[in-house]
Amino acid sequence: MPQEQNTDNEWDVRTTPKRLQGVGLLVLGGVILYFLAGFHMIFRDNVPSWTALSYWSMFTVGSWGNSELTAEGVFDGQRRPIDLPELFPSKWESGYRYSRFKNHKPFLSILGASTCRRHPDAPDRVIFTKTRWAKVLGSLDRRDVVSEVMLDWDCKSSVRLPGGRRLQGTK
């Protein structure tokens, strides 16, 4: 065990108690194994949720595509754009919360019902369109632009929320 020795100016010297040193080594070993498990899961299907804190893949591969989600509402038969950022303003560095999963129909259904509820003019339907395009290096130009309707949501419909609750499109 390290010995404390006083010099002219006293140092305070201590380390992990002996009874905990083995536990500490096990914890460190566990950290190594945990991150190895997370690495093993990168880009595999069905990644187990317990690796959520050790699965680390950041900007790993390049993507030539960009996309964004827009919405239109049908108000008494008239179609007009809906300003989604105004209804759902929360934004992270990855973009607005509402655009987090543009391809996921269950998530878009919740977004649809929420849009119906939050819009002050109470639309009859909400239509979500995903626009995707190819990047052009050195510029913000958009190449090969393609738009696709992802969901046409009837505001009279309801959708299941986590926990078994239901969200009605109209209040």
Added chain:
Amino acid sequence: MNPPDIVETRSLTERLYLPEWAGGWFLARWFWVVAALLEHAWRVTAIEDAFAAPDMVFTSGAWRVAEYITLEPAGGYALWAGTMLGIAMVAWGGRLTKLGIVLFLVCGWTLGAYEALNVKAHDRLLFWVSLGIFFSPADQRDLTRKYRSPFARRFLLLVFSGIYGSTGFAKAIYDPTWFTNGQVLGLHFLDFRHGSAPIAVWLSDKTWFLLPGAAIAVLWEMTFPLGIWFKKLNPIYLAIGLVFHFTLLATMQVGPFAFVALAAYPAMLHPEIARDLWNRIEAFRRSRQ
């Protein structure tokens, strides 16, 4: 002040636990406070729209809190306040530090896991750094006069080795263009949300920047798990890390990731180098008085 004479021992376990200069943890605690504030303070503006919204409720992957509880805005604000209180306790220091870390983790993660869609890499990194601070002597006063267990520092070194190593090897394996033309970096610079800043757009087709930048970044990540443990290489790896993170901060939108990583760097710096640096700073201050 001369370092203490620590009698060498024979047992491997005892040698692994030889105490180290603890001064770096003082700076790590304060950098953690800054990172935690950057990470969590803004959330109060998004409680009713996102974190405790009555309509936009989701579960995603591991984050399934919303299956078991329903969070009203009042509860969201309470959890946010608890997070802020935890940060304040860590800032206060002393005996409140570890309790503050626990309060911060419980409240902050309940709120973040309930939101479910935006548990970012820097949230997860801050979790690990918070654990490092919890295990460390950061709750003690007068750390520049203390030698303490190396456990918490080694914990953070392993965590960062896992993170940088994973992401570096994954890049090398899944996209070799990191080493051939750096184009993948240019594509990230043009990401619709994370990228597209003027400087990033300009750099996105500059091979003279992309190729060395991409290759050095990936090589640094891949070799970090080995190099960081050697005293002579340790400060070099951390210095490259600072350049790496703050270059990303200047060119892309990556949230407070750089500040979260920085919170661990004072503790990961080799303690003998950190102590010598502190002694130089103290000598300079004394010479000015």
